[in-house]
Amino acid sequence: MQNRQLVLASRPVGVPQPEHFELVETTLPSLGEGEFLVENIYLSVDPAQRGYVNDEDNYAPPVAIGEVMRAMAVGRIIDSRHNDYAVGDYLYGWFGWQEYCICQPTAVLRKVDPAQAPLSFGAGLLGINGLTAWLALEDIGKLKSGETVLITAAAGAVGSIAGQLAKQAGCRTVAVTSSDDKGKQCVEEFGFDTWINYQNPLETELQRACPDGIDVFFDNVAGSIGDAIYGHMNFFGRVIQCGTVSIASWKPVPQGPRKERDILTRRLRVEGFVIFDHLARYDHAAQQLANLWTAGSLLYHEDIVDGIESAPQALVEVYAGRNRGKKLVRLRNEDSTSI
Amino acid sequence: MQNRQLVLASRPVGVPQPEHFELVETTLPSLGEGEFLVENIYLSVDPAQRGYVNDEDNYAPPVAIGEVMRAMAVGRIIDSRHNDYAVGDYLYGWFGWQEYCICQPTAVLRKVDPAQAPLSFGAGLLGINGLTAWLALEDIGKLKSGETVLITAAAGAVGSIAGQLAKQAGCRTVAVTSSDDKGKQCVEEFGFDTWINYQNPLETELQRACPDGIDVFFDNVAGSIGDAIYGHMNFFGRVIQCGTVSIASWKPVPQGPRKERDILTRRLRVEGFVIFDHLARYDHAAQQLANLWTAGSLLYHEDIVDGIESAPQALVEVYAGRNRGKKLVRLRNEDSTSI
Numbered sequence: 001m002q003n004r005q006l007v008l009a010s011r012p013v014g015v016p017q018p019e020h021f022e023l024v025e026t027t028l029p030s031l032g033e034g035e036f037l038v039e040n041i042y043l044s045v046d047p048a049q050r051g052y053v054n055d056e057d058n059y060a061p062p063v064a065i066g067e068v069m070r071a072m073a074v075g076r077i078i079d080s081r082h083n084d085y086a087v088g089d090y091l092y093g094w095f096g097w098q099e100y101c102i103c104q105p106t107a108v109l110r111k112v113d114p115a116q117a118p119l120s121f122g123a124g125l126l127g128i129n130g131l132t133a134w135l136a137l138e139d140i141g142k143l144k145s146g147e148t149v150l151i152t153a154a155a156g157a158v159g160s161i162a163g164q165l166a167k168q169a170g171c172r173t174v175a176v177t178s179s180d181d182k183g184k185q186c187v188e189e190f191g192f193d194t195w196i197n198y199q200n201p202l203e204t205e206l207q208r209a210c211p212d213g214i215d216v217f218f219d220n221v222a223g224s225i226g227d228a229i230y231g232h233m234n235f236f237g238r239v240i241q242c243g244t245v246s247i248a249s250w251k252p253v254p255q256g257p258r259k260e261r262d263i264l265t266r267r268l269r270v271e272g273f274v275i276f277d278h279l280a281r282y283d284h285a286a287q288q289l290a291n292l293w294t295a296g297s298l299l300y301h302e303d304i305v306d307g308i309e310s311a312p313q314a315l316v317e318v319y320a321g322r323n324r325g326k327k328l329v330r331l332r333n334e335d336s337t338s339i
Numbered sequence: 340m341q342n343r344q345l346v347l348a349s350r351p352v353g354v355p356q357p358e359h360f361e362l363v364e365t366t367l368p369s370l371g372e373g374e375f376l377v378e379n380i381y382l383s384v385d386p387a388q389r390g391y392v393n394d395e396d397n398y399a400p401p402v403a404i405g406e407v408m409r410a411m412a413v414g415r416i417i418d419s420r421h422n423d424y425a426v427g428d429y430l431y432g433w434f435g436w437q438e439y440c441i442c443q444p445t446a447v448l449r450k451v452d453p454a455q456a457p458l459s460f461g462a463g464l465l466g467i468n469g470l471t472a473w474l475a476l477e478d479i480g481k482l483k484s485g486e487t488v489l490i491t492a493a494a495g496a497v498g499s500i501a502g503q504l505a506k507q508a509g510c511r512t513v514a515v516t517s518s519d520d521k522g523k524q525c526v527e528e529f530g531f532d533t534w535i536n537y538q539n540p541l542e543t544e545l546q547r548a549c550p551d552g553i554d555v556f557f558d559n560v561a562g563s564i565g566d567a568i569y570g571h572m573n574f575f576g577r578v579i580q581c582g583t584v585s586i587a588s589w590k591p592v593p594q595g596p597r598k599e600r601d602i603l604t605r606r607l608r609v610e611g612f613v614i615f616d617h618l619a620r621y622d623h624a625a626q627q628l629a630n631l632w633t634a635g636s637l638l639y640h641e642d643i644v645d646g647i648e649s650a651p652q653a654l655v656e657v658y659a660g661r662n663r664g665k666k667l668v669r670l671r672n673e674d675s676t677s678i
Contacts, residue, residue, distance in 0.1 A: 222599035241603045250600045257592040260561035263580045264611040265390075272603040 001028045004308055005068045005098035008053055014248040015319045016053050018312040021069060021097075028100055036080035038091055038101045041334060042304075044072040044123045045314045045327035047220075047245045054249070069097035069311070074112055074122040090114055092122045097311050099331060110282050116290045119334050124326035125293065125300045126286040128275045129157035132242060134285040136218070136273040137165055140240045145170030147215035148234075152198075152225055153245060155182035157326040160190045161289075162218050164298055167191045171216070174209045176225060178321045185324075189299055202228040213237075221246040223256070230262045239270040245319070301325025340367045343647055344407045344437035347392055353587040354658045355392050357651040360408060360436075367439055375419035377430055377440045380673060381643075383411040383462045384653045384666035386559075386584045393588070408436035408650075413451055413461040429453055431461045436650050438670060449621050455629045458673050463496055463665035464632065464639045465625040467614045471581060472501035473624040475557070475612040476508075479579045484509030486554035487573075491537075491564055492584060494521035496665040499529045500628075501557050503637055506530045510555070513548045515564060517660045524663075528638055541567040552576075560585040562595070569601045578609040584658070640664025 002025055009022040031037055052070040053063050063070050073095040077087050082105065085091075090112040095101035112122035124130065137143060149166040151159045154175030163173045163186065175186035175195040183195030196205040206228060213234035219226050222244035233239070247254060263270060292298040303325040305314050311329045318327050341364055348361040370376055391409040392402050402409050412434040416426050421444065424430075429451040434440035451461035463469065476482060488505040490498045493514030502512045502525065514525035514534040522534030535544040545567060552573035558565050561583035572578070586593060602609060631637040642664045644653050650668045657666050 219599075222597065226599065241599055244599045244603055247597070247600070250597075253596040253600070255594045256597045258561065258586070258589075258595045259598070260558075260565065260580055260583045261586070261589045261592070263609060264583060264613070267611040267613055267616065268609075269611075270602060270607075270609040272606040272608075274603070274606055277606065 001100070002026070003028045003098055003100045005096070006308060006311055007066055007068055008063050009065070011055055011062070011065060012050075012053055014054070015050055015316065016312065017316060020053070021312045023309055028102065031079055031081045031102060034082050035102055035104055036077050036082050036085040038073075038075040038093075038095050038103050039078045040073040040075040040095050040099055040101060040331050042074045042120050042123045043097055043308070043311055043329040043331065044074075044127065045311060045318055045329060046072070046128070047243060047318055049315055050319070055251075070094065071097045071311075072109065072123060072128065073097075073101075074119060074127075075101065090119060090122065092127055097308065097329075099308060109276075109279065110286065114334075116286070117293055120302060120304070120328055120330075121290075121293075121300065123328055124157055124302065125161065125289055125298075129326055130161050130289045130300075131278070131282055131285050132158050132273065132275045133162035133165055134289060135275065135278050135281060136240045136242055137162060137169075137216075138285075139278075140238050140269070140271045140273060141166070141216045141218065142238060143169040143171055143216060146172075148172045148174060148210055148212055149216040149218060150174040150176060150210065150214045150229060151192075151218040151220075152176045152229075153220035153243065154186050154192065154195065155190075155324075156220065158242065159218070159220060160186070160325075161298070161300065163190050163192050166216070166218075167193075168292075168297065172212075174214070176221075176229075182321075189301075198225050203231075206232050216240070218242060223247050223254075227257050227259075230259055230268075233262065233266050233268055236267050237269075239268055241270060241272045302328055304328045304330050306330050340439070341365070342367045342437055342439045344435070345647060345650055346407055347402050347404055350394055350401070350404060351389075351392055352590075353393070354389055354655065355651065356655060359392070360651045362648055367441065370418055370420045370441060373421050374441055374443055375416050375421050375424040377412075377414040377432075377434050377442050378417045379412040379414040379434050379438055379440065379670050381413045381459050381462045382436055382647070382650055382668040382670065383413075383466065384650060384657055384668060385411070385467070386582060386657055388654055389658070394590075409433065410436045410650075411448065411462060411466065412436075412440075413458060413466075414440065429458060429461065431466055436647065436668075438647060448618065449625065453673075455625070456632060459641055459643070459667055459669075460629075460632075460639065462667055463641065464500065464628055464637075468496035468665055469500050469628045469639075470617070470621055470624050471497050471612065471614045472504055473628060474614065474617050474620060475579045475581055476501060476504055476555075477624075478617075479577050479608070479610045479612060480505070480555045480557065481577060482508040482510055482555060485511075487511045487513060487549055487551055488555040488557060489513040489515060489549065489553045489568060490531075490557040490559070491515040491568075492559035492582065493525050493531065493534070494529075494663075495559065497581065498557070498559055499525070499664075500637070500639065502529050502531050505555070505557075506532075507631075507636065511551075513553070515560075515568075521660075528640075537564050545571045555579070557581060562586050562593075566596050566598075569598055569607075572601065572605050572607055575606050576608075578607055580609060580611045641667055643667045643669050645669050
């Protein structure tokens with residue numbers, strides 16, 4: 001059986017471009033004992049993937065040259081030699097940018113129940129994006145009704161969900177976006193109270209948008225936008241450091257204004273949040289998110305392209321801020337899996 | 340009745356020098372209803388005092404020109420028109436760099452029990468220094484036996500206590516100091532496992548001193564020393580931002596390497612700690628500290644100078660790192676109060 005895979009062809013500095021990947025065709029080996037074969041249906045495209053291929057200090061060693069691109073995906077088991085993983089089960093996990101993945105249980109993040117929500121949601125709203133929004137707000141945000149929550153990359157897959165959850169918690173929500181279009185989308189669709197286009201003078205915009213200061217800063221971007229925001233944090237504010245997408249490279253580490261004094265005098269709590277630390281709570285959080293969506297209380301957008309060959313360009317689009325919702329690559333129709 | 344007071348004569352940039360203060364003699368007004376008169380015995384000299392006089396964003400508005408220098412002190416009530424505050428009571432509070440202070444209850448931090456420990460301890464070990472060490476470790480440090488705790492300004496009033504508490508919690512303790520002398524004192528007297536003189540190449544020193552990385556960074560200094568330390572923080576490490584004494588001025592805000600990536604990928608929790616937020620727990624923590632000292636389990640040094648006119652130079656000494664223990668200015672013998 002043949003497998004098409006996107007492998008890393010050369011190591012990028014900064015955002016990987018299509019030329020850093022090569023589409024190769026390989027023959028799938030047979031399953032070993034305890035393994036199962038996943039046919040990928042939706043490949044996830046995530047800002048974190050830049051970090052997977054850059055040669056920088058990170059969560060895990062970088063993807064090796066010639067290795068399949070690290071990625072999450074939703075797929076279906078089409079063969080199995082593991083008693084807990086049955087043919088027909090839908091899974092979400094580290095299945096890579098490829099058509100098929102021979103897996104062991106450690107690759108699995110969650111079993112996906114297609115009755116809970118559309119299957120693709122398993123890679124976004126009920127995958128790391130929604131789970132990140134939910135669990136980061138619960139663990140670090142600790143929202144109180146009436147507080148102001150400011151979110152960067154607010155129109156993105158995590159930000160748009162976090163904004164809606166914060167609004168439902170009774171908070172004033174402020175979106176920071178890269179364009180007026182996205183800002184309007186945040187207010188009109190995701191219910192943010194106001195938005196800031198970060199291309200405009202930030203100081204004036206922050207004063208207008210956050211007259212009572214900021215209690216929770218949900219930061220997906222880092223860099224100079226965050227710098228301006230620290231100056232508006234309220235005493236005992238919480239900063240969720242969830243991403244650093246505005247910084248193209250951390251080698252060498254870029255300079256910025258020191259934050260120690262703001263952290264001290266304003267008694268801020270700044271904390272890094274990585275969703276993979278919280279596996280045990282995924283199903284609980286996913287159920288809450290699915291319930292909200294089913295009740296019509298949560299809007300969720302997807303931006304889906306077709307065909308494995310589209311994945312590298314899809315990642316470029318994410319970094320350029322041109323996606324409108326969770327970026328996914330669809331490899332096949334859900335009802336046409338090859339069992 | 341005459342009162343000698345150190346008032347702010349001009350506004351310093353950075354560390355206040357003796358010429359920024361003026362010793363004046365004023366006549367004490369009579370007590371109003373609900374007020375009481377404190378005769379100061381020990382004036383506290385603290386790194387935070389720079390922040391009280393600099394025209395910078397801070398905990399509170401700066402001391403005005405002509406106003407008595409903001410400071411904590413231990414004193415004794417010698418006159419009272421308040422039912423809860425009796426003549427003879429010892430107090431610790433915001434009594435200023437002056438001989439006498441007409442107070443209302445809001446100025447009081449703690450009643451001091453002279454039977455618990457030497458009276459001067461009320462301004463240090465059982466005052467903000469010991470209380471900071473105790474409560475910051477409890478709230479943010481959350482020490483686990485076997486962890487590595489690194490403390491900057493480790494020979495100082497807070498650091499030397501924090502190091503001993505961390506050691507008693509079963510942690511490996513690493514002192515960062517400005518000299519070998521202070522480093523040796525940390526190991527030989529305060530029981531640190533090892534020390535780093537920050538004048539030496541920090542990277543090499545950190546590798547030697549922290550072979551298993553750092554779990555808790557108790558930071559009293561900020562700046563470039565802290566920058567190097569972040570690179571050695573373990574996953575889920577905690578950073579207690581307790582002071583920023585190495586930064587002479589925050590106007591303009593100095594630049595430094597960005598920490599967002601370390602905070603995110605290492606899942607750090609960085610939190611500002613200000614002791615004045617925790618008034619309700621002072622007595623409990625002070626009792627624990629007094630018990631440890633009485634049992635001989637806690638070493639505490641004081642560096643006492645005499646006479647109110649010594650206070651400005653004492654503050655200079657603190658910033659120059661020349662004090663050996665908690666710096667205090669003694670105004671009178673404890674048994675010679677003027678009742």
